[in-house]
Amino acid sequence: MRxxxxxxxxxxxxxxxxxxxxVRYSPHGAHWFIAHALRALLERSGLAKxxxxxxxxxSFTLAPDTxxxxxxxxxxxxxxxxxxxxxxxxxxxALRRALRAVDCGDASVVACVGADTNxxxxxxxxxxxxxxxxxxxxxxxxxxxxxxxxxxxxAYYMRAFGxxxxxxxxxxxxxxxxxxxxxHALFRKPLTMQQYLDARPIAExxxxxxxxxxxxxxxxxxxxxxARAQDLGVAFGRVLATMERHNSFPEDPIQTRGGWAxxxxxxxxxxxxxxxxxxxxxTYDDYPVMSAMQMEDLGFCGxxxxxxxxxxxxxxxxxxFPVNTSGGQLSVGQAGAAGGYLGMxxxxxxxxxxxxxxxxxxxxxxxxxxxxxxxxxxxxxxxxAILAGSRA
Amino acid sequence: MSEVPxxxxxxxxxxxxxxxxxxxxxxxxxxxxxxxxxxLGRLELQVCSECGAVQYPPREACHRCLCGELxxxxxxxxxxxxxxxxxxxxxxxxxxxxxxWRIGMVRLDCGPxxxxxxxxxxxxxxxxxxxxxxxxxAGQAALIALPERETGDGAADMAGDxxxxxxxxxxxxxxxx
Numbered sequence: 205m206r207x208x209x210x211x212x213x214x215x216x217x218x219x220x221x222x223x224x225x226x227v228r229y230s231p232h233g234a235h236w237f238i239a240h241a242l243r244a245l246l247e248r249s250g251l252a253k254x255x256x257x258x259x260x261x262x263s264f265t266l267a268p269d270t271x272x273x274x275x276x277x278x279x280x281x282x283x284x285x286x287x288x289x290x291x292x293x294x295x296x297x298a299l300r301r302a303l304r305a306v307d308c309g310d311a312s313v314v315a316c317v318g319a320d321t322n323x324x325x326x327x328x329x330x331x332x333x334x335x336x337x338x339x340x341x342x343x344x345x346x347x348x349x350x351x352x353x354x355x356x357x358x359a360y361y362m363r364a365f366g367x368x369x370x371x372x373x374x375x376x377x378x379x380x381x382x383x384x385x386x387x388h389a390l391f392r393k394p395l396t397m398q399q400y401l402d403a404r405p406i407a408e409x410x411x412x413x414x415x416x417x418x419x420x421x422x423x424x425x426x427x428x429x430x431a432r433a434q435d436l437g438v439a440f441g442r443v444l445a446t447m448e449r450h451n452s453f454p455e456d457p458i459q460t461r462g463g464w465a466x467x468x469x470x471x472x473x474x475x476x477x478x479x480x481x482x483x484x485x486x487t488y489d490d491y492p493v494m495s496a497m498q499m500e501d502l503g504f505c506g507x508x509x510x511x512x513x514x515x516x517x518x519x520x521x522x523x524x525f526p527v528n529t530s531g532g533q534l535s536v537g538q539a540g541a542a543g544g545y546l547g548m549x550x551x552x553x554x555x556x557x558x559x560x561x562x563x564x565x566x567x568x569x570x571x572x573x574x575x576x577x578x579x580x581x582x583x584x585x586x587x588x589a590i591l592a593g594s595r596a
Numbered sequence: 597m598s599e600v601p602x603x604x605x606x607x608x609x610x611x612x613x614x615x616x617x618x619x620x621x622x623x624x625x626x627x628x629x630x631x632x633x634x635x636l637g638r639l640e641l642q643v644c645s646e647c648g649a650v651q652y653p654p655r656e657a658c659h660r661c662l663c664g665e666l667x668x669x670x671x672x673x674x675x676x677x678x679x680x681x682x683x684x685x686x687x688x689x690x691x692x693x694x695x696x697w698r699i700g701m702v703r704l705d706c707g708p709x710x711x712x713x714x715x716x717x718x719x720x721x722x723x724x725x726x727x728x729x730x731x732x733x734a735g736q737a738a739l740i741a742l743p744e745r746e747t748g749d750g751a752a753d754m755a756g757d758x759x760x761x762x763x764x765x766x767x768x769x770x771x772x773x
Contacts (some may be wrong), residue, residue, distance in 0.1 A: 239684075284715055328687045332620060340627040341653035344620045344736065345711050346697040347688035355681035356701050356711075359721070363679070405684045454659075457703040580653055580711055581701065 210474060212445075216306040217430045218299065218591070219556070220249045221549035223388050225589035226421035226537045230321050236276050237319040237539075238240025241424035242278065245315050249426060250436050258284035258300050258311030258427075259261035262294035262318040262541035264330050283309035291576030292488040293448065293452040294318050294544035295423070296511065296587030300446045302427035311427065315456055316352070320540025327418045330540075334485060335581035348407050351415055353578045354491040355407035357506070360458050361493050362409060365508035369409065371515060372492035373400040376413050376534055378519035379489065383531025385561040390419060390537040413534070416490055421539030423549045435577040441591045444569075445474035448587040459582035462575060464501035472503070475569075475590040482590075483567040488575035489532040494583070498573045502588060520548065521564055529554065529562045547572045548589070555593040568593055613665040617689035619763065621734035626654040629668040634729035634737035639673045641708070652708040660688040672726035675704035677741055679694040679719045680714055688735075694759050701729055702741055719743070728753065730764040738763060 219487060222244040224237055238261070255300050258370040261271040269277065271287035284305050295318060302314035331349045346352060361367055377397060383389035395413060397577055403412035426438075433440040447470065451461020459500055466472075473477065485504070486497040496510035504525075505513040517525040530536055533543045551570040553559040559567075574587040623631070633640035642651050644658035645665040657664045680700035686692045698714040702725055710727060716723055724744040730753075732738040740760060742753060754761040 268769045331687055332622065336624045336626070338655040339620075340623050342711055343733070344623075344734075344738065345699045345713060346683045346691050347686045348691075348697075348699070349687050351685060352681060352683055352699065355683075356679045356699075360679040363722075398736055405682075406607075407681045407683045407685065457709050458609060458701060468769075581711060583688075 209469070212474065213303045213307060213443045215429050216303040216427055216431050216511055217248050217440040217442055217594070218425055218427055218552055219433050219438045220245055220426045221552040221558070222248065222424045223549055224319070224422035225388050226390055226419045226539050228322070228390065228417070228537075229324060230420035231323075232321055232420070234263045234319055234321045235269070235274065237321060237420060237422040238263065238274060238317055239278055241317050241319055241422040242315055245424055245426055251313060251437055253280070253485040256313050256315055257282055258281065258302065258314030260286040260288060260298040260314055260316045260564045262288045262290070262298065263320050264289075264540045265320045265326055278561070284314065288361060290585045291541060292470050292490060292544040292583075292588040293574035293576040293585035295548035296446060296572060296574035296589050297448055297585070299362070299427065299443065299589055300587070303443055304571050306427050306429055312432065314427045314526050315424060316427060317422060318425040318541040318543070318545035319424075320420060320542060322418050322420040322540070323592060333581045338466065338578070341580060350490065350578055351407045351410055353581065354493060355410045356493065357459055357582070358414070359409055360492040361460060361496070364460060365511060367493075367496065367511040369401060370397065370510040372414060372496075373397050374514055375492050375495055375519060376400055378523065379528045380535045380563060382529050383535030385417065385535065386530040387561065389531045389535050390417065391531070391535045405514075410491065414491055414548050416538035416543070417483045419537035419539050420552065421537070421542050422550050423539075423542040423545030425549055425552055439558055440594050441552050441555040442594060444476065444590045444592050446587070446589040449583070450586075451584050461501050461507065462497060462583065463586035464498060464573065464588055468501065468503040471588060471590065477569055477590065481569050481570050484529055484551070484564045484570045485527050486551050486570065486572045487528060487532070488544065488573055489528055489546065490538065490543070490575070492534070495527065498575065502571065502573060506550075507595055521562055524566050529559070529564060544574055544576060547574075555591045601638065606728065617693070618734045619690045619732050619736075620688055620717050620734055623736055624654065626656055626662050627737070628765055630654060630729065630737040631731065631735070633668060633670075634731050635734070639727060639729040639732070640668040641706070643669045643742055650706045650708060652710050671704070673704070674744065675702045675725060675727060676724050677701070677718065677721045677725045678703050700741060712741045713760060713763070714741045715754065715760050718741055731766075732763050733765065740764070
């Protein structure tokens with residue numbers, strides 16, 4: 205049977221990117237951050253709380269609540285509700301679902317929110333019971349958390365493809381430079397190569413600046429019809445194409461690629477653009493090696509060529525290939541599930557011309573990539589979306 | 597910042613303090629078979645009754661054919677250490693007191709990839725290894741990579757690696773004198 209061509213997103217658009225400023229630790233619960241995100245969405249859009257009829261939520265620290273508990277906690281009456289526990293892929297997946305809901309009329313305005321709090325011990329609590337496989341087969345082996353898992357992937361990748369610490373360093377330093385222009389970044393000082401290379405070892409070959417800093421915060425955006433956005437007078441972006449894949453390449457002995465590799469062709473075909481048209485890339489940068497894999501698997505270079513690609517480009521906002529223009533999680537901080545939203549809200553700002561300090565000149569097309577959930581030895585969820593401005 | 601409290605000179609945490617922080621003990625019900633075999637000094641993994649797929653981590657059903665009947669069967673543990681890391685940071689007090697800690701990923705000849713402790717004396721990745729299963733201080737199974745030539749069938753296996761010797765010591769033995 206011939207596969208039916210995917211329907212595009214003709215009617216629904218994305219608007220009102222919101223960031224609730226990050227803090228290292230917070231005494232508040234995740235609910236507090238979600239409330240602040242929703243409030244900002246309403247204030248900035250001019251919508252009333254009762255206009256909001258859809259919610260798509262990602263949060264690790266909401267327990268014992270889920271999204272439905274939040275409706276009562278925050279007094280929301282909705283006709284469409286989704287909860288996406290898929291970490292760094294959360295925003296892309298929320299976007300895909302919300303666009304369809306609005307396009308089909310199941311909801312008229314959907315708030316997509318990624319938010320988490322961070323108490324002094326909450327990260328550890330999340331880790332040990334992250335998944336059954338983690339609890340049984342990863343955590344008891346030194347309890348290094350994601351640092352340990354990505355150290356293993358990084359060590360393998362470096363040996364297999366000849367990546368050097370300096371290659372990852374160049375990416376981290378460029379992101380830090382971007383972060384200095386982004387008001388919400390928790391890291392406010394430039395990073396030098398020497399500081400990067402000499403930093404305290406965490407899990408070899410990873411050192412301090414290869415690892416994100418857990419913090420508390422929220423990111424959010426709205427999905428609504430184009431007509432509604434025009435009525436409200438809010439700047440909006442169009443979504444040209446999206447993809448998601450879960451547990452791709454299960455036979456690979458270790459992760460060197462993700463599901464993007466299976467869908468990139470269809471993604472660009474659906475978007476009707478080429479790689480050369482992409483003005484900026486927002487990767488899910490929980491660790492630099494994953495940014496490298498995303499560059500490769502999304503087709504900006506071949507497998508194993510990211511180190512050379514990084515060497516041959518400048519990755520800052522004004523560079524030849526701007527990556528993670530807000531600074532990414534490595535320089536802004538990782539506010540739990542909001543980390544999966546950071547690239548999306550920044551991309552919406554870029555294509556709607558509201559990025560201010562971090563604006564890539566004349567940015568028309570942006571690619572946002574999501575990656576999440578080290579269930580055992582590899583990240584399982586991969587997603588991507590290509591965004592454009594309302595006129596591009 | 598105020599002065600960081602220092603441990604008194606000469607005092608060690610001692611067996612009692614260490615016992616207060618055992619290694620992580622929580623496991624799923626599916627993982628019990630691993631510990632049952634480890635108690636007998638054996639490495640056993642789940643094998644699907646229908647398609648014969650060997651799998652790890654422990655599951656409730658076969659990842660290949662979805663058959664719900666899985667049998668624990670002895671495995672040679674031979675495989676390749678494909679990558680490794682040395683942890684300088686841990687979220688658990690047990691390991692935090694004993695850093696640095698070496699772990700790795702081993703692709704077993706029988707199929708699955710396992711995350712494992714790596715004993716001193718194992719060469720740098722990549723290299724051939726043999727995985728053995730022992731009970732750890734929490735009474736749970738611990739997988740440990742040994743050099744491949746070692747058969748892994750004696751109590752002396754962990755000699756030369758004090759950390760793993762301690763991790764796999766039977767709780768009754770108390771602290772070394």
